[in-house]
Amino acid sequence: MAGLQEYKCPCCGGAIAFDSSLQKMKCPYCDTEFEMETLQSYDEQLNNEKEDDLTWDTNAGTSWMDGETDGMRVYVCKSCGGEIVGDENMAATSCPFCDNPVVVMGNFTGSLKPDLVIPFKLDKEAAKAALNKHVQGKKLVPKVFKDQKHIDEIKGIYVPFWLFDAEADADIRYRGTKVRSWSDSRYRYTETSYYSINRSGSLAFRAVPVDGSTKMPDDLMESIEPYDLSQAVDFQTAYLAGYLADKYDVDAEQSVERANARVKTSTEQVFANTVHGYASVLPESSSVRLYNGKAKYALYPVWLLNTKWNNETYTFAMNGQTGKFVGDLPVDKKEKSKWFWIYAAIGAAVAFGGAMLVNLLF
């Protein structure tokens, strides 16, 4: 004997019954009518829904070989506590994070050996030139700031990143509407048809990076993305010569949250782009599951520039591989209000003139 099947109205959520006179399903609450087949397939969609499952294999990085870390030193900033890795010959002058000159050197210990490294492709001069270009043409940057050639220090740092590979399986259900309208001599009709749209599929992500250092602001690092991973090479300590390296202080398990959020958003965006031809589309349910989530430990090259202005530190970062330059600039309030009033006057004059012209012509 078949079990008692109960359906829910897709329109209002109430329990729905078969109307024998209509030979259709009809919702007793909102009077919407449905074909039996519609409800069956809609119900199947609902039953297929799964929970999000975002797990990664986070066994990233390998252990150091004996003697591999011999030439490496750890520099500790007494002021902010930041730890920097460099080779023994490097004379570190100041902490790249807080600009404090006091740096204590110790022996390198513990931690994991990176799997990959993208070597620096751009030098210090390129970073300086990029800063000048960054400031150029921006009217609201205070003139004093622009003229100030002094940049406290420019440092090349290898920043630790966790890279996550993932295969995302997703089932996303949307509620879409199509609107048709027409009118006769007395009434205007607007017909809204509701559809349940299902999208199930998979999408692969390669090397989603998450900054593994708390000293590096996440937003700054995400702003200089992306890096071209095809130029990455297996890690050798030799690449560190002349540069600083940050040690990770956030492990892969902790970093995964950030990667999850970005992968989920991207999957939903890609899936939503496959839904066409509706007047409105709203996601009703979304389930994203990640498989083969594998993590890697890599060092990415970053040029870091610090400058102080009006007692505030402005930090700029440049992608050491692609040259993408970011960093917030100070706003000259006087200049801003000057431009505000200039454009307000122009806008008002144009609008008033336009209105008068309309009056003159019509």
Next chain:
Amino acid sequence: MKRRIFAFILLLALLVLPSLTALASGGADAYIIDERGKLSSGEIEQLTEKSRLIEAEQGFTPMFAIVEDAGGDVTAYLERLYAENHGGENGLIIGYSNVENKWSAAAFGLAKDSFTENDIDRLWEAYQNTDTYIAGVNAYLDNASRLYAERAGGKVPDQIANATEVPTAVPATAAPIVTAEPAGEPGAHVVDLADLLSDGEERSLREKLETISAKHNCDVVVVTVNSTGNKTPMEFADDYQDYNGYKPDGILLLISMADRDWWVTTKGSGIDAVNKDALEKIEDDIVDDLSGGRYANAFNTFGNLCDDFLTLEENGEPYKKPKEPLISTTFAAIGSAVVGLISGGGVAGSMAAKLKSVRHKTNASDYVEKGSLRMVDQSEIFLYTNVIKTEIPRDNDRSSGGGGVHISSSGSSHGGGGGKF
């Protein structure tokens, strides 16, 4: 005690006095009844003498009544008046009652068969086509005497035969006696039958309209009535203008209190002077005053406007509505200030936004492996449909018609328009 008796007698006298005066004016054997005091006693005497002459020489009794309140049925009231004065005699009574706004007539004896409805209309016309009450009643008596002689034979008294004939406009079709229209003095520029104006207001308005009418040779008239009967305001205004001895050029404003209608009808040069724009101007300027009961204001405004419109028309430039700016200056000023603030804020904001280049990335679109998207299910199920029906608003709230020219019942062309107030 003596004073009390005196007061009592005085009270009695006061109560009896009106009936005594009524007896005096409407007493037996009267020919001319003037309840509204429109004729002096000398005039009544003169008219009575003429009536007696007609009665003596032609054996036909003509009566005329200017009635204040006929108590609803004008014809019955006239019949009663005739019976009281000349019961059983051969004769005719025509009268007009102010409260009912109606004129009517009743014929008795031989006269009943002699006069057709058309004849009676002609007699009323004769009365109406004059400027004063005395002239009107005189015209009525003269015409009645001549018509009776024509219909029933006999001789017109010499005195009447020698009098200059008063021209009468005989209507093409005869209107039935009992459904006659309310009418005021023929040719008057202010006909305040609904009594909306004080005497002073009426006098100054009349002077004003007479001046304007003379200046432009175009009758500018204000008519107020309590009701237009079973005619539409347009029909009533057209007919009033056609049948009350006005010039062939005219502008007439009709106010009907029953349904609070106003109507401007125009004729001849008035049609050109009061074009569509002018009519709208009249509506804009008078309706508020009419609604507020400031009738004198409204009528004076109407007069001034007609004066202006007629002057413009005479100069060959009929009134044209001043072009209203599509966007008012206040609106443009406020609007452009808002636009200015928005554009200033927008530009300065976007300039400042350019300085910020550090922000979180919320997606991982840079790391999607190309061609890795595989869809296993792309089903789309139709669920249900919903139809919303909304009524299309109609553009039918315009109160006044107007602009075009139509033909009234008399066959003459009229323009104009009106509405409610």
